[in-house]
Amino acid sequence: MGVSGFIKGFNFLHRNKPRIRFHPYGYIQWRNFSDSKILNGHDSLLPVLIVGAGPVGLVLSILLNKFGVKCTVLEKNKGFSKHPQAHFINNRTMEVFRKLDGLAEEIQRSQPPVDLWRKFIYCTSLTGSVLGSVDHMHPKDFEKVVSPISVAHFSQYKLTRKLVKMLENVGFRVHTLEGPEGLDPEPLKGREILMGHECVSIDTTDECVTATVSFYKEGKLLTRKIQSKILIGADGAGSAVRKLVGIELKGEKDLQKLVSVHFWSKELGQYLLYKRPGMLFFIFNTEAIGVLVAHDLTQGEFVLQIPFYPPQQNLEDFSPEICKKLILKMVGQELSDIDVIDIKPWVMHAEVAERYVCGNNQIMLCGDAAHRFPPAGGFGMNTGIQDAHNLAWKIASLLEGVAPSSILATYETERKPVAEFNTALSVQNFRAAMAVPATLGLDPTIANSVHQVINKGVGSILPSGMQKAILDGIFSIGRSQLSGLILNESNPLGSSRLAKLRHIFEEGKSLQLKFPAEDLGFRYLEGALVPDNKDVVSAPELPTGRRRDYVPCADPGSRLPHMNVRVLSNFPSEETISTHDLVSVDKVEFLLIIAPVEESYNLARSAFKAAEEYKVSTKVCVLWPADTVTGSQPGSKAKLAPWKNYTDVIEVKTSSDSLSWWRTCQMTEQGAILVRPDEHIAWRSKSNIVGDTYAKMKMVFSTILGFKSTNIGIEDSKT
Numbered sequence: 001m002g003v004s005g006f007i008k009g010f011n012f013l014h015r016n017k018p019r020i021r022f023h024p025y026g027y028i029q030w031r032n033f034s035d036s037k038i039l040n041g042h043d044s045l046l047p048v049l050i051v052g053a054g055p056v057g058l059v060l061s062i063l064l065n066k067f068g069v070k071c072t073v074l075e076k077n078k079g080f081s082k083h084p085q086a087h088f089i090n091n092r093t094m095e096v097f098r099k100l101d102g103l104a105e106e107i108q109r110s111q112p113p114v115d116l117w118r119k120f121i122y123c124t125s126l127t128g129s130v131l132g133s134v135d136h137m138h139p140k141d142f143e144k145v146v147s148p149i150s151v152a153h154f155s156q157y158k159l160t161r162k163l164v165k166m167l168e169n170v171g172f173r174v175h176t177l178e179g180p181e182g183l184d185p186e187p188l189k190g191r192e193i194l195m196g197h198e199c200v201s202i203d204t205t206d207e208c209v210t211a212t213v214s215f216y217k218e219g220k221l222l223t224r225k226i227q228s229k230i231l232i233g234a235d236g237a238g239s240a241v242r243k244l245v246g247i248e249l250k251g252e253k254d255l256q257k258l259v260s261v262h263f264w265s266k267e268l269g270q271y272l273l274y275k276r277p278g279m280l281f282f283i284f285n286t287e288a289i290g291v292l293v294a295h296d297l298t299q300g301e302f303v304l305q306i307p308f309y310p311p312q313q314n315l316e317d318f319s320p321e322i323c324k325k326l327i328l329k330m331v332g333q334e335l336s337d338i339d340v341i342d343i344k345p346w347v348m349h350a351e352v353a354e355r356y357v358c359g360n361n362q363i364m365l366c367g368d369a370a371h372r373f374p375p376a377g378g379f380g381m382n383t384g385i386q387d388a389h390n391l392a393w394k395i396a397s398l399l400e401g402v403a404p405s406s407i408l409a410t411y412e413t414e415r416k417p418v419a420e421f422n423t424a425l426s427v428q429n430f431r432a433a434m435a436v437p438a439t440l441g442l443d444p445t446i447a448n449s450v451h452q453v454i455n456k457g458v459g460s461i462l463p464s465g466m467q468k469a470i471l472d473g474i475f476s477i478g479r480s481q482l483s484g485l486i487l488n489e490s491n492p493l494g495s496s497r498l499a500k501l502r503h504i505f506e507e508g509k510s511l512q513l514k515f516p517a518e519d520l521g522f523r524y525l526e527g528a529l530v531p532d533n534k535d536v537v538s539a540p541e542l543p544t545g546r547r548r549d550y551v552p553c554a555d556p557g558s559r560l561p562h563m564n565v566r567v568l569s570n571f572p573s574e575e576t577i578s579t580h581d582l583v584s585v586d587k588v589e590f591l592l593i594i595a596p597v598e599e600s601y602n603l604a605r606s607a608f609k610a611a612e613e614y615k616v617s618t619k620v621c622v623l624w625p626a627d628t629v630t631g632s633q634p635g636s637k638a639k640l641a642p643w644k645n646y647t648d649v650i651e652v653k654t655s656s657d658s659l660s661w662w663r664t665c666q667m668t669e670q671g672a673i674l675v676r677p678d679e680h681i682a683w684r685s686k687s688n689i690v691g692d693t694y695a696k697m698k699m700v701f702s703t704i705l706g707f708k709s710t711n712i713g714i715e716d717s718k719t
């Protein structure tokens with residue numbers, strides 16, 4: 001039986017199973033299959049329904065669309081979020097964006113220049129003394145040696161706008177119920193974003209998932225049922241999908257409560273632009289404490305984060321007028337143009353969902369729905385976008401009939417450990433951020449403990465006005481530590497605190513922005529891959545919270561190392577591309593990278609044959625060492641005939657002492673690397689394979705795609 005026949009047979013075998021219904025309160029009701037024919041008379045079965053039009057849901061839609069998978073997106077709000085929220089886009093996410101029709105380059109063009117956001121500044125007020133400043137960009141960050149692109153600073157709502165525009169450019173329509181698109185579209189064809197539509201219940205059978213969706217039309221609350229083969233919960237930290245299917249979160253809740261104040265002030269922007277440009281400003285003075293995020297100094301767009309202690313404090317304590325006063329206390333001088341746009345409370349958690357996939361591999365959680373981290377280090381949205389990148393090609397492989405549905409289970413196997421690691425890293429980074437106020441005599445853990453005592457201890461019996469007065473009193477005593485009388489070099493306590501602060505900044509022990517080793521170096525140990533022979537699967541190193549450099553690695557599960565190469569068929573063009581560009585973004589295609597040696601050509605022919613058997617597209621890249629080819633016809637054509645899906649490239653060294661490709665990968669040129677559509681390494685052979693290379697490659701593809709029950713290591717034959 002061919003591979004697609006196997007999948008059809010697999011589905012058939014499971015057809016008469018009962019269905020499961022997920023209700024708002026999380027319980028599961030079993031029903032007979034016989035009453036499950038509730039197909040909405042108008043809609044056909046959608047391949048994928050995405051709940052949530054945040055950055056993660058939108059990126060997933062773009063990726064799926066590229067792979068030719070139709071999807072519809074639901075968004076409960078009538079408009080896209082305008083809150084700036086995330087702003088740091090890490091290196092790996094920029095690599096993903098680089099392949100989305102120039103999105104990364106567009107972000108680079110639109111973002112503020114890097115010199116305006118490379119620093120975190122610690123000060124008594126924005127116009128007062130600077131306690132310290134940390135530059136997070138190192139010279140090597142600009143060299144593009146380990147990656148073809150760098151990190152970026154770009155507000156989440158601006159990113160959302162660009163993602164929506166990209167979707168519209170490829171035929172998606174945004175239905176607002178009130179706008180020109182008017183009515184709720186029927187039938188759904190895929191490529192719609194339905195605004196004002198909230199997923200309120202989920203029901204599954206082996207054949208499909210039915211989402212009940214509520215929306216207001218002409219003032220009336222209506223519902224409709226939308227059926228899809230796969231449903232993705234990309235509906236954020238409070239995920240309704242996660243609750244509906246009864247998946248719990250594990251970790252630490254309520255680390256800190258804060259209020260975000262989104263405001264504009266050109267005056268402040270211009271002042272900081274010329275006097276002390278930076279991304280984050282940590283402000284500590286006797287009247288106010290907060291963190292200012294400079295989203296755009298030129299435009300004067302900011303978000304102020306202020307600690308929030310409910311129930312003694314409530315949102316009315318943060319009216320626009322009060323927030324303006326707080327802003328001025330942190331600025332340290334008058335401003336005439338503060339325009340407060342939005343005031344939003346939020347809670348910091350450090351939690352990961354116990355499962356990412358459920359309901360017969362039909363329902364998946366993605367982004368904040370699956371994990372919620374402290375924003376320290378900017379891992380939240382980045383991890384979510386990389387979830388989507390991991391998931392898109394797997395969904396496409398299943399729907400194309402290339403892989404069985406178990407491929408979707410590898411999404412959880414691979415991505416959950418990454419989220420757990422990034423949670424630990426974000427918590428460490430958050431704690432590092434607390435080192436500065438603690439050194440200034442303002443330990444936030446003490447403030448939180450005092451708050452707990454007032455909430456739950458003896459303080460809770462006092463009238464609420466008195467609780468508030470006590471809390472305010474304690475906080476103002478704490479803030480008095482920041483008085484200029486104490487915090488100066490002539491005061492022994494102040495001078496010792498300032499010396500400790502300098503040490504924290506110099507040693508990189510304060511909040512960090514960049515984590516190259518974790519950003520680019522995360523690795524999947526098991527999943528849709530073949531671990532190295534006798535690979536010792538050890539737990540990943542614990543995060544240190546300090547910046548560590550990324551070291552290129554070609555172990556299975558790692559991201560493909562970047563190197564600049566020249567495509568020989570473009571000769572005499574000197575244009576270079578990244579090894580990442582060799583991986584297709586428009587179709588599910590594997591890439592086998594080999595050196596131009598006889599045994600590897602033999603392996604490549606076997607790979608083509610095995611891939612054909614599995615109906616999975618595979619391309620071969622013959623990577624020539626620098627300076628070994630001068631023309632455009634190096635001879636791979638004859639070696640690989642009759643197969644044609646190959647490309648010859650030659651490595652381009654950035655300097656005379658830069659390592660060759662195979663040395664960078666810590667391999668010999670007898671080896672080979674098989675890369676997945678998400679640029680992660682699925683399998684590699686460190687040395688050449690002797691014997692039946694066809695059988696070996698068949699085993700490799702079947703293991704990756706999940707046609708075998710276990711991922712066994714495949715022996716590299718030693719010469």
Ligand SMILES: Cc1cc2nc3c(=O)[nH]c(=O)nc-3n(C[C@H](O)[C@H](O)[C@H](O)COP(=O)(O)OP(=O)(O)OC[C@H]3O[C@@H](n4cnc5c(N)ncnc54)[C@H](O)[C@@H]3O)c2cc1C
Pocket residue numbers: 051052053054055056057074075076077081085086087088089156197198199200234235236237239240241260346366367368369375377378379380381382383384
């Ligand atoms: C102050 C702050 C700063 C941050 N900074 C960074 C940073 O610099 N870098 C970074 O990577 N991350 C950062 N983050 C985290 C980042 O904002 C989130 O990780 C990101 O928004 C997650 O995207 P998402 O698409 O998963 O979820 P969301 O952005 O929350 O989107 C989910 C969408 O689903 C919709 N929805 C919810 N329920 C339903 C339903 N039942 N039916 C239909 N639609 C529904 C919501 O309305 C929402 O539009 C920060 C977060 C905060 C709070």
